[in-house]
Amino acid sequence: MAAEDRQGKGLAGGKQERVLRFTRGERFSHWVHAISFFLLLITGLGILSLWFRPVLVLFGGVQAARVIHRVVAVIFVVVVAAMFFIGDPRYHWEWLKSAFTLTKSDRQHVGAFSKEFFGGHGEYPPQGKFNGGEKINSLLTIFGSIFITLSGIIMWFRGSFPPGVVRWAYPVHDLSMFVMTAAVIGHMYLGLLHPDSRASIFGMLNGYVPVKFAKSHHAAWYNEVKGTENRFHL
Amino acid sequence: MARKMIFVDTSKCTGCKACTVACKEWNDLPAEKTHLIESYQTMRDFTPKTWTYVTFIEQYHNKTMDFFMRKAQCFHCGDPACLKACTSNAISKSADGLVVINPDKCIGCGYCAENCPFGVPKVDVVRKKAYKCTGCVDRVENGLTPACVQTCQPGALQYGERETLMAKAKERLNEVRKRYPGAQLYGEHEMGGTTYVYLLLDAPEVYHLPQHPSVPVSLTLWKDVIRPVGSVAVGGAAAAVVVGVLGNWFRGGYRREGGPPDGGEHHSPAGKAGKGGKE
Numbered sequence: 001m002a003a004e005d006r007q008g009k010g011l012a013g014g015k016q017e018r019v020l021r022f023t024r025g026e027r028f029s030h031w032v033h034a035i036s037f038f039l040l041l042i043t044g045l046g047i048l049s050l051w052f053r054p055v056l057v058l059f060g061g062v063q064a065a066r067v068i069h070r071v072v073a074v075i076f077v078v079v080v081a082a083m084f085f086i087g088d089p090r091y092h093w094e095w096l097k098s099a100f101t102l103t104k105s106d107r108q109h110v111g112a113f114s115k116e117f118f119g120g121h122g123e124y125p126p127q128g129k130f131n132g133g134e135k136i137n138s139l140l141t142i143f144g145s146i147f148i149t150l151s152g153i154i155m156w157f158r159g160s161f162p163p164g165v166v167r168w169a170y171p172v173h174d175l176s177m178f179v180m181t182a183a184v185i186g187h188m189y190l191g192l193l194h195p196d197s198r199a200s201i202f203g204m205l206n207g208y209v210p211v212k213f214a215k216s217h218h219a220a221w222y223n224e225v226k227g228t229e230n231r232f233h234l
Numbered sequence: 235m236a237r238k239m240i241f242v243d244t245s246k247c248t249g250c251k252a253c254t255v256a257c258k259e260w261n262d263l264p265a266e267k268t269h270l271i272e273s274y275q276t277m278r279d280f281t282p283k284t285w286t287y288v289t290f291i292e293q294y295h296n297k298t299m300d301f302f303m304r305k306a307q308c309f310h311c312g313d314p315a316c317l318k319a320c321t322s323n324a325i326s327k328s329a330d331g332l333v334v335i336n337p338d339k340c341i342g343c344g345y346c347a348e349n350c351p352f353g354v355p356k357v358d359v360v361r362k363k364a365y366k367c368t369g370c371v372d373r374v375e376n377g378l379t380p381a382c383v384q385t386c387q388p389g390a391l392q393y394g395e396r397e398t399l400m401a402k403a404k405e406r407l408n409e410v411r412k413r414y415p416g417a418q419l420y421g422e423h424e425m426g427g428t429t430y431v432y433l434l435l436d437a438p439e440v441y442h443l444p445q446h447p448s449v450p451v452s453l454t455l456w457k458d459v460i461r462p463v464g465s466v467a468v469g470g471a472a473a474a475v476v477v478g479v480l481g482n483w484f485r486g487g488y489r490r491e492g493g494p495p496d497g498g499e500h501h502s503p504a505g506k507a508g509k510g511g512k513e
Binding site: 047048049050053062063066117118119120158163166167168170171174175177178179181182183185186189193194195196 | 321322341344345353450452453456463468472474479482487
C-alpha cells in the first residue's frame with residue numbers, strides 16, 4: 001500500500017504528503033479493541049441497567065447477550081494481548097513503553113491541551129508519536145482494560161472465588177467501564193470531530209497521516225521518522 | 235400495613251423438618267434425594283427445590299450434648315442487600331417486610347446471591363433465575379400464615395405483628411437465658427431488622443451466622459458512589475465534546491482549510507469545512 005494511493009482522499013483536497021504513523025498490526029489491535037469494547041459496553045449496560053435493557057433485543061435477548069458478552073470479552077483480551085507477540089509486535093511494545101514514559105513535555109501538553117480541546121490555542125513543546133493527552137488516554141485504556149478483565153474473570157467464574165472477592169469485582173468492573181467510556185468519548189471527539197486533530201483518524205484507517213498534521217501535532221516524532229519510511233512494513 | 239415478624243424460637247425446635255416439607259408442599263417444590271451431612275442435617279445449602287432446611291449443631295459441655303437446631307431460610311431483611319444489588323428491579327419488599335424475587339424480571343445475574351451477607355439467594359442455573367424463600371407472600375397477603383409457621387408442631391415458629399411478637403420474644407429470651415446464658419435474639423436490629431427473628435441459644439458464630447451482618451461496603455460504594463459519579467463523569471465527557479464542537483465552531487476551526495491561519499505550531503491543516511465525523 002503506497003502512500004500515493006491515499007492522497008487527496010477525504011482531507012483538504014489537493015495533494016498532500018503523508019507519513020506512516022500506524023502499521024497494520026497497530027491498526028488491527030486498535031480496531032479489535034475498539035469494536036469489541038463497544039459490543040461489550042452495549043451488552044454490559046443492557047445487563048447492568050434496566051435503562052439499557054431494551055437494546056439487548058438486538059443481541060437476541062438477555063441470555064444471548066450474556067453469552068455474547070463473554071465471547072467478545074475473550075476476543076477483547078486474547079486477540080489484543082496476542083498482538084504483542086505475533087507478527088511485528090515492535091510498535092505495540094513501543095506504544096506501551098511510551099505510555100509509561102511521561103515527560104515534562106507531556107505534562108505541558110496535557111496542561112495546554114484543555115484549551116485546544118475547546119477550540120483555543122495551547123502552547124506546548126514538540127510531541128512524540130504519542131502526545132501527552134494520548135498517553136493519558138492510553139494509560140486509562142491500559143489500566144481500565146486490566147481491571148475490567150480481572151474483575152470480569154472473577155464475575156464469570158464467581159463460584160470459584162470467595163464472596164468477599166466477587167463483591168469487589170462488581171464496583172471495579174463498573175468503575176473501569178465508566179473510566180474507559182468517558183475516555184473513549186473524548187478520544188472519538190478528537191479523532192473524528194475536532195477540526196485540528198481529526199486528521200489523525202487516517203492513521204488508524206490506512207496508517208498514514210498528513211505530514212502537516214504530523215509536524216503540528218507530533219513534531220518530535222516527525223523529525224525522527226521523516227525520510228526513514230522504509231523502516232515501516234505495511 | 236404494619237411490619238410483621240416470624241419468631242423462630244430455636245429452643246422449641248425439635249428438628250422434625252416439617253417446615254421443609256410444608257414449604258415444599260405449598261410452593262410446589264418436589265422432594266429430592268438427601269443424605270446426612272452432619273448430625274441429623276440432611277441439606278448443606280438451599281437448592282432450587284429446597285428453600286428451607288434445618289441445621290443441626292451438636293454442642294458438648296461437661297459430658298452433656300445440646301442440639302442447636304435452626305431453621306434456615308431467607309431472613310427477609312429490613313434493609314436487603316439483594317434488593318440493592320439487583321440489576322433488574324426484580325426484588326421487592328412488601329409492607330409486611332417480605333423480600334420477594336419476581337422470576338419474570340429476574341435475569342439470573344447472581345448479584346443478589348453474591349451480596350447477601352447470609353448467602354441466601356442462589357441462582358438456578360437451569361432456569362437462569364434466582365430463587366429463595368418468598369415468606370409465603372401469596373399466603374400472607376391472603377390472611378394466612380407462612381406454610382412453615384402453619385405446620386410447626388412444637389410452636390417454634392410464630393407469626394404476628396412485629397412489636398407484639400418482639401416483646402414476647404424478649405420475654406422468652408429471659409426464660410431461656412436461665413439455662414442458656416449465651417442465648418440472644420438475632421434479627422432485631424441486624425440488616426435493618428429482619429422479618430425472621432431468631433432466638434439463638436448461643437452466639438451467632440456457633441450457628442455459622444455472621445455476628446454483624448451488613449450491606450457490603452463494596453455494594454454501597456458501587457451503587458451509591460461509583461454509579462452516580464461515573465454517570466456524571468460520562469455525561470460530563472459528552473457535554474465537554476458538545477462544548478468543544480461549539481467552541482471550535484465559533485472560533486472558526488471548521489472553516490479553516492488548507493493550512494493554519496496563523497502558522498501556529500500546533501495547528502493542523504486538516505480541518506475541512508463541515509461538521510466532520512464522516513471520515
